[in-house]
Amino acid sequence: MESYPVQVNVLLSHEDNDDPCDAWITEEMAFNLSPLKKAWQEQYNKISGKIIINLQGWEEQIIYDF
Numbered sequence: 001m002e003s004y005p006v007q008v009n010v011l012l013s014h015e016d017n018d019d020p021c022d023a024w025i026t027e028e029m030a031f032n033l034s035p036l037k038k039a040w041q042e043q044y045n046k047i048s049g050k051i052i053i054n055l056q057g058w059e060e061q062i063i064y065d066f
Contacts, residue, residue, distance in 0.1 A: 005050040007054055011056045
């Protein structure tokens with residue numbers, strides 16, 4: 001989304017493969033955000049910046065500073 005700083009809406013989903021998903025998941029996950037960073041750098045012709053990530057279902061905005 002064009003704003004200052006730029007924002008992106010994100011939806012994480014899980015393929016359950018017919019698992020009833022009754023367990024409470026507590027594992028920590030990591031995601032590679034370098035494609036998002038690269039797209040920003042190419043669009044704005046700058047090396048460093050900030051992107052606000054709006055994660056669906058998560059109340060707080062996530063700030064990706066690079």
